[in-house]
Amino acid sequence: MMRNKYIDSIGIRGFLGQNNIEVRFDQSINFIIGLNGTGKTTLINLIRSALNCDTRALRGADFEEISIYFIPVSGKTRPNLRIIKRKTLPAVHSVIEYQYKNTSKSDPVVIKSTAENIRYVLTLGLYLTSVTTRMSRKRML
Known part of the structure; x- marks a missing residue:
């Protein structure tokens, strides 16, 4: 049986450029509250794009690095x-680098998103979506 990995915390460096x-996050319900135009929807879209390996959306987003930590499943x-945006000119060709570590001490699996290896990034996205997200519609009601 596959166990869900819950998101414990997310850190974003350079969110909205500065x-x-x-x-x-709490394991049950979380609210993001703020004034209009403060980046609530942008934050949710960035998290979604990161977990779905949507490199096209990540290239267009304004950030430098995203770190997502999951609650330990066992032990x-x-x-x-960790997702790092390596900016190039033009920006649409920026490299999105994924570093996934199963434990804090393990070596990361590194995948860099380029036009040539997009299928590997999509495979990683399917894996992350299946084991790391818990955003069910039941919880959002």
Whole structure:
């Protein structure tokens, strides 16, 4: 039986070009509250794009690095995902680098998104979507 990995926290460096933010999540229900235009929807879209390996959306998003930490499933293993945007000119050709570590001490699996290896990034996206997300419609009601 596959066990879900819940998101514990997310850190974003260079969010909207200038802010560094960290968000900690509860395992049940979470609310993001803020004034209009403060980036609530942008944050949710960035998380979705990161977990779905939507490199096209990530290239267009304004960030430098995303770190996603998952709650340990068993023992003290704490899986994490790091996404780094390596800017190039023109920006549509920026490289999106995924680094996934199953434990904090393990070596990362590194995949760089380019036009040539997009199928590997999509495969990683399917894997991450299947084991790391818990955004069911039942919970959002």
